[in-house]
Ligand SMILES: N=CN[C@@H](CCC(=O)O)C(=O)O
């Protein structure tokens with residue numbers, strides 16, 4: 178039995194092995210299974226051998242039809258997993274830049290009917306084909322920068338038919354392009370005009386969640402828990418109902434104000450709590466106790482230009498598993514780039530390159546319930562592999578603003594690069 182693909186002679190291969198049953202935390206985030214002169218063999222889309230080039234060659238995986246790629250002088254990693262995006266939408270919001278530069282706060286723009294509500298309008302006006310074409314372009318950009326699995330939230334529909342449409346489009350796109358998508362229902366993204374927070378929470382609980390569940394369109398349910406958007410009480414009602422309906426849970430928590438979001442996330446046993454810029458000490462301790470993954474979004478902090486970042490070092494010290502994501506969306510983080518997120522995570526969250534890599538591979542996979550399939554280079558996992566044209570790991574955050582990704586392999590097939 179020969180492999181279909183053999184990548185060999187990597188200067189350095191980061192396998193992220195050993196964390197498929199639970200995310201890396203504490204010092205584990207620095208122990209990322211490095212192999213010098215590494216090789217990985219893939220057959221029928223799955224990894225069949227990982228080790229040094231000598232070990233993998235000795236396994237007899239290279240046959241006459243095996244495609245062989247040399248990664249000499251380069252770094253090989255698992256495909257990046259982006260565990261928090263709002264990638265499905267139509268339109269853009271560069272018109273809000275001048276408001277932002279004048280210092281108008283993000284939630285004030287939303288209150289004036291802009292922000293998320295502006296994207297709700299442009300998405301509603303677009304046809305399915307337009308939304309899919311714009312989203313596919315973004316997914317292609319993500320792929321070109323090494324992202325092979327993406328979590329995608331609804332939340333620019335708000336009304337039930339529009340939310341169901343968004344989730345159906347996510348499912349269609351999942352089958353139509355190379356990046357794997359994991360869907361999250363986020364009807365609780367903003368309160369639309371004409372509703373009070375309580376009325377809209379009732380609508381989500383009584384109308385939207387049951388329909389999304391019946392159509393089996395989303396694996397996760399997420400809520401923008403933030404004073405002025407969805408309170409702790411509304412968020413809890415929505416997430417408790419979602420749990421009853423067998424959704425796995427996520428939360429946007431403590432992004433703009435410290436308001437007990439992390440504590441609620443721990444109480445509800447969510448898989449991940451995201452943003453967390455303003456998480457309290459007690460909130461961080463509670464996340465650690467419950468094993469909740471902190472999905473940190475440094476590109477959002479950067480783009481909101483408030484010079485305020487999540488306290489990642491405290492989180493890691495407390496034992497909270499940390500993952501990283503782009504938060505790709507048209508307002509607070511209009512980017513598709515995981516390499517940029519890695520640079521920002523190192524410079525402003527003070528992660529080491531090893532920790533950042535754990536954050537956007539295996540821990541990100543845990544944050545979306547896919548650690549049994551992706552996030553590490555281990556036998557039996559999906560053959561999602563990157564060849565980075567960099568000589569060592571420090572180079573990854575160091576050379577920012579350019580794309581380090583030379584080749585992207587998805588399920589054993591080259592989908593980007595040579
Ligand atoms: N914070 C709420 N939602 C998104 C922003 C979405 C938007 O601005 O369109 C976020 O995670 O940053």
Ligand SMILES: [Zn+2]
Nearest residue numbers: 261263429504
């Ligand atoms: Zn978000």
